[in-house]
Amino acid sequence: MLLNTACQQEQEANSATVATPPPAPADTAFTAEPAAVAADSAAAPQAEVVLASSKAEKTAAWTYPGPEPLPGAILPQKRIVAFYGNPLSRRMGILGELPPEEMLAKLDEEVANWTAADSLTPVQPALHVIVVTAQGQPGRAGKYRLRMTNKMIDDVLAMAKQRDAIVFLDVQVGQSTLQEELPQLADYLKLPNVHLGIDAEFSMKDGGIPGRSIGTFDAADINYATQFLADMAKEHQLPPKLLIVHRFTQRMITNYDQIELRPEVQVVMHMDGWGHPALKKDTYRRYIQKEPVQFTGFKLFYKNDLRKSPRLMEPEEILALQPTPLYIQYQ
Template structure:
């Protein structure tokens, strides 16, 4: 574990994950984010220090005893929480899961035909085409970005030849804002033109697409139906980011937000309804997470055959910190499948290299969704 003081400089840039200076494009001019950087940096520094202190105080082989934070109040439009879920994440341990298993060994019902997981490992490039600072997706010219994606796909295929690699583009299409914006929702919806451009690039590599939503003061109930035109397409899936779900009315970036199981259950139910209505393959749902409070009541998340849930380790920093975050918030609170993020820039601030595919494959359980930002 890295001393907390050594992480200070790294953590101070964590708030740039989704803040970006706009650049003029052939689409609309992207609005510059104005998050409360100082408050966010302090909060994130405290979070990392707390993780370090917890790790130092307990043996890794002993069950974690840290008390989870109280569940924040749900939004008024949140879907009601089921008292007894049909299938909960605690029904099966993820520790023994293997992509090569001949029998279904993951929590939840066996997926319908056409499901991506666990038969493939997804390698995704994340960001926004209108910003060079929100991730690799928009940082490089389109063809250079696709060529780099090809390299990562080949690297992962070499590291695990038994699991086919599925390339993906993961685009932020609803971005949290540091100002009220339209409707005082503190979020900005991207144009259909931008989403269409992502789809066109994906088709060049037979890649699937994820549309990522940062609700701000809005809700999933309000935002997801706006994307139905795309989510009903067979190769388009969904990502949701609790970090920017500000249920208590804070400005995005001033503190870390949260989703409850009820919010995630709404998303899986909505996606499942599209699968049934349009007779399409199962949908994937990526849920970002790097702190305890970002997801509450994980054991009440309902798993459905039409939707596959990936709990995605979204933290950055030194490999030791990333692995500890994965252990604490992904491995110890299993839902169904797992993901792991690599940051081309922020991960290198205190480490000479990115974690290799071989290092990530040594994690338990092995992530089946890998995201590069």
């Protein structure tokens, strides 16, 4: 599976190893902002797709907007539990922090935990790998981003195969754009087990430097991504693709009510902030629950969540959220 050789050329020109994206300022990880007014409008035909979400009787239910799921759709029939990071860096998440066998064994443990917490919703394991990393320096292309080689992606696909896991390719565009980066990944996104994540935190539309301020995506950017994936699914006769959209502040996603929902793509708005459980729940309420798009996700940080809390949130606490997250990510 070959990508454009510019991927390899740019990586070699910048660094022999993966540079860790500069972290967002700690004080802005959860910005206290007024709750947005939900504009309960939909850009696509609505269908009642109901998922029950409690541990036993599943008395609480949520109706997800959008087209009725096509055959082969993962959501809402399953819950995805994903490990995030980059295998070339121990600082970017659990995916690269541990040797592959230890990492996969830990993923097995989390899958078992979620299965025990909600035995009525099958768990789909996943590896969520950063394949375009934001950079603190402009690099040869001047875009403040570094593309990974196809070998690194192939290595993650091989690891995923050992657990029948799906794979998400995550893109931090820096000063580039989705229009420039996604076509480079087409040879992978045409595979039925490969999906997409896009990280607004490192989308520097104003020409800023990643890590010094929090970036943003507009509905127009997300609509480009969903159209790209929909075209890929139709061209290659694939089951619906998944799109994970990272979010933890108001400005990270603008015009959410203009995001177009397509039958070939399932959109997950993913609460990607770290902190104390109460703060994480509040951020979920403000920016995920109050600005619903389709499905929802929730992130747990093995290290950052413990900086101001003695423990990680338990699956049962996350299952109590409404809408109940169907995508769970560990970093």
